[in-house]
Amino acid sequence: MATPPPPPHPHATGPYAAGPAGPCVPQPYGAYGSHPQPGRYGCSLCGAWPAAPATVRGHQGLIVLMRFLSARGPFCRDCGLATYRRMSSDTLWQGWWSPLSLVATPVTLLMNLGPRAAFRRLAPPSGGFRPALDPGKPLWCRAPALLVLTPLALLALAVPALLLLGLVVGDDGPRPLQSGQCVRNDGDWSDQELVVTDCSSPRAEYKVSRPTAATGGTCAPGDYVARPEYSPDLTLNCLTPLR
Incomplete structure (x- = not known):
């Protein structure tokens, strides 16, 4: 009659378990389906943690039509910022080409500020099954943003400049006359x-x-x-x- 194998040592649990040869051998991460926060998911793009659930939106104006775009998921900090900057940058140059888009585009950009703030509060991503996306340049340093912001900045500066010029030059009305002139x-x-x-x-x-x-x-x-x-x-x- 065969002798049954001895039971595992009561303290041999976790990532180190007693193998057939006896010594404790490290087991690969995830061998027991562990996660930094059980019951929650990592980034939908790279699997890293921590991740925040959010919806990043975009908008396209098509002369007489419009398209409302969105990317949902949980996102880690880097993937979330990369998605926010890409979709907001595209909206800045694609979102003005229909009458109603003149209202929808600013609203879309303002709605993206909430997810952006959530991504910036996250710690650096780790533990993903692939590298996180590169966030790239900040939104306001990209060409579409500069094309939109430059005329707006010039317009904003033109009003106080005209007021200051009027104060410096003064009124071009008649000057008072004096007797004897x-x-x-x-x-x-x-x-x-x-x-x-x-x-x-x-x-x-x-x-x-x-x-x-x-x-x-x-x-x-x-x-x-x-x-x-x-x-x-x-x-x-x-x-x-x-x-």
Whole structure:
């Protein structure tokens, strides 16, 4: 009658188990179906852990049609960032080519910020059955993003630049006249354009004066009256012809 084999040693469990020859021999990882967190799955692309469940979205505008794209799974940090950057980069140059896509594209890009934040919180991937994807360049350093962001940045800078230019250059309105100055009128009397001119210049046409008590507070006969914008203090300016 054959003698039954001896039972295994009570402490010979786990990755090291007593083999037929007696010494403890290391068993390959996964021999017992173990996982860093039992009952949960690793990255759907490389099998690495840790992984976060997420849906990365993309959008394409097709003149009169649209396509809504998505990639679902759990993703490790590197595969998730690679998927987010690829689909968002494609959306930046493919997503504007239909009327409704002008709204759908920004919404899609904003929705991808949630998965991006989840991927960035993960630890580096490990234990996968294949290497994780290379995340590549950040989204804002890629050509499609630069093509979109450059005109937007120029537009955003143009508004304050125009305001600053207006403050520096100032108002191009009429300058106040002072009594004793000589001017010429480069416009007509319905739309005066009075320019201060040297009184010795042959181009000088009128001399600026103020009404006096002798004239009853009005301009003398034959004088012209400057428009109110040439006198911010609302004082009447008379223009006496020089010839």
